[in-house]
Amino acid sequence: MFMGNTSFIVCCLLFIVWTLGPERSYSQLGQLLDGDRVVFVGDGFIERAQRFGYIEAALTSRWPDRQISFRNIGWSGDTVKGEARDHYTNPPTAYEHLLEQIAESDPTVLIFAYGSNLAYGNDAEMDAFSDGYHTLLNDVELNGKRCLLLSPIPHDQKTSPHPDVSAFNANLEKVAALISEIADKRGCAFFDLYSLLANYYELARKSMYSNGIHLSDQGYALVGEFLKGSSSMGGGSDLVIDLENETLSGGELLDLTRKENGFTLLLRPSQRPVRGSRSISIKGLRRGSYRVSTPSGIIGSMNRAEWNDGSMVTIPEENQQEEQLRAAIIEKNALYFRKYRPQNETYLVGFRKYEQGQNAVELDLLDPLIHEKENEIGRLKAPKPITLTIERL
Amino acid sequence: MKRTLAILWCLALCTVAYGQDNLTNMPDPDPATQLASFRVKDGFEVNLYVSDPMIDPPIQMAWDEQGRMWLATSTSYPQPLPGQEINDKIFVLEDLDGDGEADQSIVFAEGLLTPTGILPGDGGVYVVNSTELLHMKDTNGDGRADEKRVVLSGFGADDTHHLLHTLRWGPDGKLYMNQSVYTYSHIETPWGVKRLRGGGIWRFDTETLELEVFSRGLWNPWGYEIAKWGQSFATDGAGFQGIHFMFPDVAYNPAVGVEKVLEGLNIFDPKYSGLALVSGRHMPDSIQGDLITNDFRANRVKHFVLAEDSSGFSATQLEDLIWSDHYAFRPVDVTIGPDGAIYLVDWYNPIIQHGEVDFRDPRRDHRHGRIWRVTAKDRALIEPPDLLNASTVDLLDALKEPEMWTRRMANRLLREKGAAAVGPELDRWVESLHADETHAKLEALWVYQALKSPQPGLLADLLSADDHRARSAALRVLFYWIEDVDDGPGHLEKAIDDLHPQVRREALHALSRLDHAEAVQTALRALDHPMDEFIEYALWNTVRSLSSAWLPAYVQNRALLGTDPKKITYALRVVEDPFAIEQLAALYEAGQVPDNEVEAVLQALGDFGGAGDMDILFDMVLRGKQQAHAGIQEHQNVLLSAVQGREIIPGEPERIETLFDHESTEVRVNALRLAGEWGVESLQDRLETIASDTDESQAIREASLEAIAALGVDAGKSFLISLTEEVDGFEMRLASARWLAAMDMEAAVTPALQVLQEAPTGSDPLPLLRAFTRQENGYRVLADAISAQPVPAFIAQAGFDNLGSRSDDAKALKEALKTSGAVELVPKLNMNPSWFELQRFEHDSRAQGSVERGREVYHRPTLQCTVCHVIEGEGGVVGPDLSSIGVTAPTDYLIESLLKPEEALKDGYALVQVTKKDGGIMVGLLAGETNSSLLMKDAAGNTNSIPLSQVESRSIIPGSLMPAGLVAQLERDEFLDLLAFLSSLGKEESE
Known part of the structure; x- marks a missing residue:
């Protein structure tokens, strides 16, 4: 129910986003490459994203054959000056802490999301933000790294307890434009989450938020799909099965057995489904109605013409795998959270390390656990062979 | 995977256990042994409510309307091991047969990370999960959470014993939450990003997500309780000031970003955790309204009696409620239960030190925990009311019950029903109250506040109540309703002259909500009445927070502050504004500052005055003008403080020379130092002449040396070097070397060593040695120099006995001094006893x-x-x-x-070590921090202020x-x- 509706809206929005400036949006970031380390840096939008895992899951399964790893160092309330990363003592100052954390996560691709706090800001603060962003981009030494700047998302009146968010959104719209300019100047890609979410609400009349300023589960899923789309234009997940010629487009046909009243196929799609659904069309069926199923259940019953034209279906095995992948990503993020924001940081590496510094080694002991999780993610990201049974009714 | 985990566990467990505590024989964990160790105040008895294994080690407890206890627990505290599953739990405990012992324990939630706070409400339970505030719900009635929502995130976790904690519902329907000193929180809300650096108490509206800072400071505010009339109190688990009286915007040490702090009610009382207010018919009348808290360190449950004391309170300690020599008894939280008994969370553990004992010390207990129940002997328990099924009217009537437990619970349930459901019956209930049921009216006012339904009539009624506590509480409500009532300012005009100081203090707070300039006139009327520290704090806060309204108006109209010099002076000196300070300096010059304000005014001028203001003071110094008790010397001190703190220098500073010949030695010393600090290079020759003049006193000559060092010109350096070689008095050689070291440490090494080697027995080398060690790398430089070139044994001994820190460089210096002949004292006592x-x-x-x-x-x-x-x-x-x-x-x-x-x-x-931008180092206790400076207490007990602009870094040192x-x-x-x-x-x- 939700899926189908969303797919339609996603299509509409993809179109809108393209018309908003597709060239610059995506071409600069291009695609993620084998060996990439993608680091998400920003405020609460990024911090909360790690608990949902959608964005990483979407980008992970987009290139199942490439080794790409992700680190999230988001921090609620953070700014381009790293304001939220301060401690009782310094050094490091909040800003030094931000730079250290970026350096330690060893990025090849940086995805920044800053500026949401300017919803409450004034012109002077916007100027300072712009300067601060440039300083940050200078200080992270972008040479050779690719970067994507995300605009903040708008406030959502429907779920916000604030009586009138329009002034905040007017500011955020300006911030989005400002970030777009910064991205232009710095050769970074830019993605306009502001327009995406604002337009989504216009189209779908459906809130993607939990509290007016932060996205819900569905909201993050939507953004994940879009970011994936933004770097994979034209990558279709459609499967076209030709029974007569025994071919499959969109994947690899591993086995095809003809049976009395139908077929059994073993196939491996080359792409993961979008938001859990993909289009399957079956050519070469004889007249009649056919039921298509996988070992865990029926995925559709339609007549020959309908299968021939293709239909959006959901394959339970694929969805289970997607959920397992996302769960593993969330667990990996929870482990990394303990590394970049360790409890008792004060005693392990901070100014009271003379008391517990001997235990700081435990932070490094998290690394093998994180790698173990990444291996699990690696196993879960590749499309798995699916057994499809086509039966004539 | 299993293998990796096993290795990790082993590595983590095998890290060196270097606990400082000498505990080797562990206490008997049998609850019966513990119970037998309790010495209980006469008239009370203790029983075990619940123990492990029914619960995990407990941190905090809270009650729901069914009389069930909710418990936040942790087995991984203080730090989960790598590879250890994050699985701390929330338990719900129920005493089904009413015998005072829990018979049922349900794990409501698991998979949590160090949950340090818990509070049922809004159809579920609020749980602190390290950096997050969660709301968890059981939607299918199986007693376990199946829904989890992150309500707020971004709380600091730099220290797990400082995590967000102590969740309490206020009668205003807001959720109060405490955090401790190393916790720096940055919370995104739909109303803005809210930041609280360091300790403090948050006030949170769970419906609108409005979040504000109620108070700042305290090291570990592990206890908070709101009393019958809305006054609130906090304890501190690390400061030494006992009970603290809390009111909006108050700050206590070590508040970050606040210019002024108050002191607690029990100076030098040790650490306390948890706080409950005795209320209800089960407990004897004699202790109603008293405070119960825990000295977890000394295994005691403490008892304080509260008394109003002018605009604040006093708290007097009585005999302990419980005392035990079972050193794993660690009471950390205390509440009054639905039956009227006192419940204690016992974080059973022989080790309590958070940082001082290794996190992996095997003696840390991760298994045990108890809840103890204290009842009054021979007194009936309270039959808990059935609030779960109570109608609106029943809940309203519950607001009249003598038990605060019942009233708070009813208040919350009424709020959760919503204004539409409760409003009409609440209106009728209020009408049915007798005129003298003042407290019931106040409870009703709070319910209206919780329902966000302003009631100007009821508010006005309470604002003119006979009981000053009702008037005070009503003013707190007025603060939030100021735009909803017709004549808010009018009420405040009246309240500021109230006969009771508690009321005037609250009126001052409410005034801070007004946004017009004239409000400052009303606030300053507080000065017409007797003042005390609390009311003065509120006035200070309000005059400052109103300054954006009144200062611009004052620029246009000097009559705004009236004609009373006392009020004008006060307002101008507290706002830290250049224009105000200028006015203040002019008033001061004209002799219009009241005598008892002179000291505070001079302080303000030194802290915030500009060059023009220094011109005035300099002029007064040159003319020898006196103001009350303040004369040339006091004025010179202001000039010194301004230049040392902020590099503010008056015009034509060379005029200071005229004071070089003043009759008073003190004035001359200050004049010489000012010349140096102001960088009056034209006086270099004159300073050299004075320094060389053997007829001058040592103090004058040394002040000249200091000034020469401060001027920092090359000629001065050569001069100082030459003086270290002079033979006229050894004191001068030592002093020259000392100031040379302050000026240029590297250049001073050779001359200083020369001087030390020739030092006659009995001379004091410490000022010279400290001139090195108080600079960055000073220990190292000195250690290298003395290693290469030994000093006489008595010098080495003096250095050995008096210098040092735990840094490697300091150890190197000690070694060097030993080779010069310093002897380490052999202690007569065994300093490392088993x-x-x-x-x-x-x-x-x-x-x-x-x-x-x-x-x-x-x-x-x-x-x-x-x-x-x-x-x-x-x-x-x-x-x-x-x-x-x-x-x-x-x-x-x-x-x-x-x-x-x-x-x-x-x-x-x-100990805090501050490294200044000029490389200088100060070591001392951090006495406080303001927006502009750090306050450090040195070994002599003096408090020094270091401007933040000069602070390069600071760290706590061993x-x-x-x-x-x-x-x-x-x-x-x-x-x-x-x-x-x-x-x-x-x-x-x-x-």
């Missing part, structure tokens, strides 16, 4: 120690105790007051403090201001006497 020896100290002190002889030992000048510690008002103020140390500290803690002060030191007495080894010179029996004396302190009153 557990057995420690026990012997304790037993022998009880058996043989003499309090009288111990008193004599304590007062020996060589021990220096009285230099830093106060007993009964006598002594220094650098270290903790020892007047009641005998009742508050167990003997093993006293022994540890004496033998290894650096390891027994507590939050608030940790060590204590209490020198190690002071007691090493004592014979064993003298040490036993000293212990006996310290253990006796405070006992007379309490027994």
Whole structure:
């Protein structure tokens, strides 16, 4: 129910986003490459994203054959000056802490999301933000790294307890434009989450938020799909099965057995489904109605013409795998959270390390656990062979 | 995977256990043993409500409307191991048969990370999950959470014993939450990003997500409770000021970003955790309204009686409710239960130190925990009301119950029903109240507030109530309703002249909500009445927060502040605004500042005055003009403070030369120092002349040297070097080397070593040595120099005995001094006693120690105790007051403090090292921090202010201001006497 509706809206929005400036949006970031380390840096939008895992899951399964790893160092309330990363003592100052954390996560691709706090800001603060962003981009030494700047998302009146968010959104719209300019100047890609979410609400009349300023589960899923789309234009997940010629487009046909009243196929799609659904069309069926199923259940019953034209279906095995992948990503993020924001940081590496510094080694002991999780993610990201049974009714 | 985990566990567990505590024989964990160890105040008894294994180690508890106890627990505290599943739990406990013991324990939620706060409400339960505030719900009725929502995120987790904690519902329907000192929180809300750096109390509206800071500071505010009339109190688990009176915008040490802090109600009382207010028919009348808190360190449950004291409160300690020598008894939280009994969370653990004992010390307990229940003997328990099924009217009637437990719960349930459901019946209920049911009216007012339904009529009624507590509480509500009532300012006009100071203090707070300039006139009327520290704090806050309204208006119209010099002066001096300070300087010059304000005005001028203001003071100095008790010297001090703190210099500074010949030595010294600080290079020759003049006093000559060093020109350096070679008096050579070191450490090495080598016996090398060690890398430079070129043994000994920190460079210096002949004192006492020896100290002190002889030992000048510690008002103020140390500290803690002060030191007495931008270093106690400066207390007890602009970095360094080894010179029996004396302190009153 939700899926189908969303797919339609996603299509509409993809179109809108393209018309908003597709060239610059995506071409600069291009695609993620084998060996990439993608680091998400920003405020609460990024911090909360790690608990949902959608964005990483979407980008992970987009290139199942490439080794790409992700680190999230988001921090609620953070700014381009790293304001939220301060401690009782310094050094490091909040800003030094931000730079250290970026350096330690060893990025090849940086995805920044800053500026949401300017919803409450004034012109002077916007100027300072712009300067601060440039300083940050200078200080992270972008040479050779690719970067994507995300605009903040708008406030959502429907779920916000604030009586009138329009002034905040007017500011955020300006911030989005400002970030777009910064991205232009710095050769970074830019993605306009502001327009995406604002337009989504216009189209779908459906809130993607939990509290007016932060996205819900569905909201993050939507953004994940879009970011994936933004770097994979034209990558279709459609499967076209030709029974007569025994071919499959969109994947690899591993086995095809003809049976009395139908077929059994073993196939491996080359792409993961979008938001859990993909289009399957079956050519070469004889007249009649056919039921298509996988070992865990029926995925559709339609007549020959309908299968021939293709239909959006959901394959339970694929969805289970997607959920397992996302769960593993969330667990990996929870482990990394303990590394970049360790409890008792004060005693392990901070100014009271003379008391517990001997235990700081435990932070490094998290690394093998994180790698173990990444291996699990690696196993879960590749499309798995699916057994499809086509039966004539 | 399993193998990896096994290795990780092993690595983590095998890390060196270097606990400082000498616990080797662990206490018996049988609850019966623990219970038998309790000494309970007469008239009370204790029973075990629940124990492990029905629960995990408990941190905090809270109650729901069904009378069930919710418990936040942790087995992984203080730090989960790598590879350890994050799986701390919330338990729900129920006493089904009413026998005072829990018979049912359900794990409501698991998979949590160090949950330190819990509170049922809004159809579920709020849980602190390290950096997040969660709301968890059971939607299918199986008793377990199946829905989890992140309500707020971004709380700091730099220290797990400082995590967000102590969740409480206020009668205003808001969720109050505490955080501790190292916690820096940055919370995104739909109303803005809210930041709280350091300790403080948040006030949170769970419906609108509006979040504000209620108060700032306290080291570990592990207890918070709101009393019958809305006044609230907090305890501190690390400061030494006992109970604290809390009101909006108040700040206590070590508040970050606040210019002014108050003191707690019990100065030098030790650490407390948890806080409950006795309320309800089960407890005897004699203790109604009293406070119960826990000294977890000394295994005691404490009892305080509260009394109103002008605009604040006093809290007096009574006999302990429970005392135990079972040192794993660690009461950390306390509440009054639905049956009227006192419930105690016992974080059963032999180890309590968070940082001081290794996280992986095997003696840390991760398994046990108890809840104890304290009842009054021979008094009926309270039959808990059925609030779960209560109608609106029943809930309203519950607001009249004598038990605060019932009233708070009813208040919350009414709020959760919503204004539409409750409003009409609430209106009728209020109408049915008798005129004298003032407290019931206040409860109704709070319910309206919780429902966000302003009621100007009821508010006005309470604002003119006979009971000042009702008027105060109503003013707190008015603060939030100021735009909803017709004549808010009118009410405040009246309240500011109220006969009761509590009311005037609240009126001042409410005034801070007004946005017009004239409100400052109303606020300043508080000065027409008797003042005290609390009311002055509120006035200070309000005049400052109103300044954006009144200062611009004052620029246009000087009549705005009226004609009373007292009020004008006060307003101008507290706002830290250049224009206001200018006006203040002019008033001061014209002699219009009241005598008792002079000191505060001079302080403000020194802290915030600009060059023009310094011109005025400089002029007064040159003309020798006196103002009240302040003369040339006081004015010079302001000029010095302005230039040292902020590099503010008056015009034509060279005019200072005229004071070089002043009759007063003090004035001359200051004048010379000013010349240096102001950088009046044209006076270089004159300074050299004075410094070389053998007829001048040493003080004058040294001041010239200091000035030359401050001027920092090359000629001065050569001059100082030449003086280190002069033979006219060794003192001058030493002083020249010292100021040369301050000016240029590298250049000073050779001359300084030369001077030290030729030093006659008896001269004091410490100022010279410290000129090095107080600079960055100074220890290293000195260590290298002395290693290469030994100094006389007496010099080495003086350095060895008096210098040092735990840094490697300092150790290197000590080694170098040893090679120069310094001898390490062989202690007569065993400074590293085993557990057995420690026990012997304790037993022998009880058996043989003499309090009288111990008193004599304590007062020996060589021990220096009285230099830093106060007993009964006598002594220094650098270290903790020892007047009641005998009742508050167990003997093993006293022994540890004496033998290894650096390891027994507590939050608030940790040494802070500040490195200044000029490379200078200051070491001392952090006494506070304002928006513009750090306040440091040095070993002499002086508080120095360092402008933040000059602070390069700061860190807490190992060590204590209490020198190690002071007691090493004592014979064993003298040490036993000293212990006996310290253990006796405070006992007379309490027994």
